[in-house]
Amino acid sequence: MAVYRPRVLMVLDELCVGGTETHVLSITRELMKNDIHVVVCAAEGDMLNDFLQVGCPVYLINFLNKNKAVEESTTDAGHMEDSMIEMIKEIIQKEHVNLIHAHQKPSGLFVCKVAKLLGIPFILTVHGLYYSESTLSSFTQYGATTIAVSPPVQKKLKSHNIESILIPNGIDTSIFHPNKDINSLRRSLGISKKSPIVVYVGRLTSKKAAICKKVIKACRALRKKELKSLQLIIAGNGVNYNELENYVRQTELKTKSHFIHIIGLQKDMSSIYSAADCIIGTGRVALEAMACERPVIAIGTKGFMGLVIPRHFEKAWQQYFGDHAADFPCLTHFIQQALINVLSVSNSMSIFYGIKNREFIKEKFNIIQVAKQTIDVYTSVLERFQI
Numbered sequence: 408m409a410v411y412r413p414r415v416l417m418v419l420d421e422l423c424v425g426g427t428e429t430h431v432l433s434i435t436r437e438l439m440k441n442d443i444h445v446v447v448c449a450a451e452g453d454m455l456n457d458f459l460q461v462g463c464p465v466y467l468i469n470f471l472n473k474n475k476a477v478e479e480s481t482t483d484a485g486h487m488e489d490s491m492i493e494m495i496k497e498i499i500q501k502e503h504v505n506l507i508h509a510h511q512k513p514s515g516l517f518v519c520k521v522a523k524l525l526g527i528p529f530i531l532t533v534h535g536l537y538y539s540e541s542t543l544s545s546f547t548q549y550g551a552t553t554i555a556v557s558p559p560v561q562k563k564l565k566s567h568n569i570e571s572i573l574i575p576n577g578i579d580t581s582i583f584h585p586n587k588d589i590n591s592l593r594r595s596l597g598i599s600k601k602s603p604i605v606v607y608v609g610r611l612t613s614k615k616a617a618i619c620k621k622v623i624k625a626c627r628a629l630r631k632k633e634l635k636s637l638q639l640i641i642a643g644n645g646v647n648y649n650e651l652e653n654y655v656r657q658t659e660l661k662t663k664s665h666f667i668h669i670i671g672l673q674k675d676m677s678s679i680y681s682a683a684d685c686i687i688g689t690g691r692v693a694l695e696a697m698a699c700e701r702p703v704i705a706i707g708t709k710g711f712m713g714l715v716i717p718r719h720f721e722k723a724w725q726q727y728f729g730d731h732a733a734d735f736p737c738l739t740h741f742i743q744q745a746l747i748n749v750l751s752v753s754n755s756m757s758i759f760y761g762i763k764n765r766e767f768i769k770e771k772f773n774i775i776q777v778a779k780q781t782i783d784v785y786t787s788v789l790e791r792f793q794i
Contacts, residue, residue: 411505411789412442412444413443413444413505413785413789414443414444414446414502414503414505415443415444415445415446415504415508416446416448416499416504416507416508416518417431417435417445417446417448417463417508417510418448418449418507418508418510418511418514418518419431419449419509419510419511419514420450420470420512420513421449421450421451421470421471422447422450422452422454422455422458422465423452424452424454424672425610426534426576426690426691426692427510427511427534428452430510430534430576431447431510432454432458432461433577433578433774434577434778434781435447435458435461435463436461436579436774437577437774437777437778438778438781438782439461439462439463441779443785444502444503445463446463446464446466446502446504447463447464447465448466448467448468448514448518449465449467449470449514450467450468450471450472466494466498468491468494470514470517488517491517492520492521492524495517496524499521499525505527505789506528506530506785507519507527507528508530508532508785509530509532510531510532512538512542515531516542516546519545520549522549523550526792528788528789528792529551530554530784530785530788531546531551531552532553532555532556532574533555533556533560533564533571534556534560534576535731536559536560536563543564544567547569552784553570553571553572554573554784555571555572555574556573556574556575556727557573557724557725557727557731558573558724558725558731559725559731559732572780572784574781574784575724575771575772576690576691576772576777577772577773577774577776577777577778578772578773578774580768582677583677583680583698583768584677584698584699584765585700585761585765586680586681586682586699588678589681589682590682591678591682592640593682596638596640596670598638598668599636601636602636602637603637603638603685603750604638604639604640604683604685605622605626605639605640605686605746606639606642606679607619607622607639607641607687607688608642608679608686608687608688608692608696609643609689609692610643610644610645611643611644611645611647611648612646612647613646613647614708615643615645615708616650616651618706618708618737619641621737621738621739621742622639622687622742623654625739625740625742625746626639626666627658627662628743629747630664630666634746634747634750637666637746637750638666638667639666639667639668640669640683641655641667641668641669641670642672642673642676642679643671644671644672651669652669655667676695677695677699680695680696680701681701683696683701684702684749684750685701685702685746685749685750686701686703686704687703687704687742688703688705688706688728689705689706689707689708689727689728689730690730693705694768694772696764697767698764698769699765700761700762700764700765701761701764702757702761702764703715703764704742704745704746704749705723705729706729706737706742707726707728707729707730707731708729708730709726709729709730709733710733710734710735710736711733711734711736711737711738712726712728712729712734714748714749715728716760717760717767720767
């Protein structure tokens with residue numbers, strides 16, 4: 408049987424800044440290093456230039472507009488779908504694509520139909536627990552080969568009788584590494600070298616914005632007692648950004664002090680992680696911060712996991728840092744105690760934990776290893792389809 412090199416159409420909803428999109432950027436870069444032809448298709452977003460700089464062809468299609476038209480039952484929905492199918496078919500023909508790999512729901516549900524229509528393999532990476540049973544059924548009806556990014560996701564898929572291949576999000580440790588210039592962020596925000604910095608990172612949608620508010624409350628309480636000079640930096644964007652910005656202003660008015668720096672969307676996260684004394688986040692944020700040798704308090708949409716230390720590494724992976732499973736609810740006093748614990752350890756112990764964090768990421772989440780696993784899936788699928 409002839410063995411064909413994978414030529415992949417990588418599909419996202421839009422090229423915005425987020426964990427899924429950052430993973431796709433990293434895996435695309437690494438696949439191309441392995442001489443895999445990758446084409447990206449998505450709606451325009453803040454990461455467009457990042458993908459263009461990788462050197463892969465990028466085609467802009469607004470899958471979300473099509474999805475909205477269908478939901479609203481507009482008369483244009485059918486025409487729009489037919490037009491988009493033709494666009495995807497042209498891309499596939501022009502780029503000689505022999506495999507489609509999707510990562511999100513609206514775009515994925517659309518392109519799996521095209522894959523079925525053209526008789527080419529379709530792969531879906533499930534990045535979270537937010538897919539309904541009906542959505543998962545739709546993908547399986549189109550013969551999707553499924554990748555799960557964490558054990559809880561794989562377990563959920565199994566509960567719906569969907570077999571999956573476990574491949575974690577990959578971290579490019581050549582990009583996410585300790586940055587020696589840890590003072591430039593302090594200077595730009597007017598933060599003293601003596602003030603401890605806590606960084607909260609996340610897409611500021613409802614659930615993670617709610618977590619962020621609890622982080623703010625915890626930091627506010629600590630400034631009254633144990634950590635009077637504590638500074639909080641909030642990085643991220645999302646539909647709840649303006650609401651959170653208003654909450655920050657109200658908090659600082661009540662405390663009559665400026666200690667919260669809400670900096671929005673950021674590209675150079677490695678520098679921000681490296682400047683922090685502690686990062687609070689989940690999922691990919693936790694992985695990136697650990698690659699930068701920083702202490703991490705894991706809190707996700709499923710609850711509070713706490714400080715990630717070597718003896719908790721496997722548990723953190725099994726729970727995906729609180730985003731896919733958790734033992735405890737996210738309570739303000741849990742966050743306070745975790746911050747006290749991490750910010751009171753000796754410098755030598757902090758350095759030790761940081762080194763162990765990076766070793767863990769390089770061993771289990773290295774993008775080189777993740778790319779190899781992904782290529783193995785591509786090759787296996789193409790062999791089955793005899794393409």
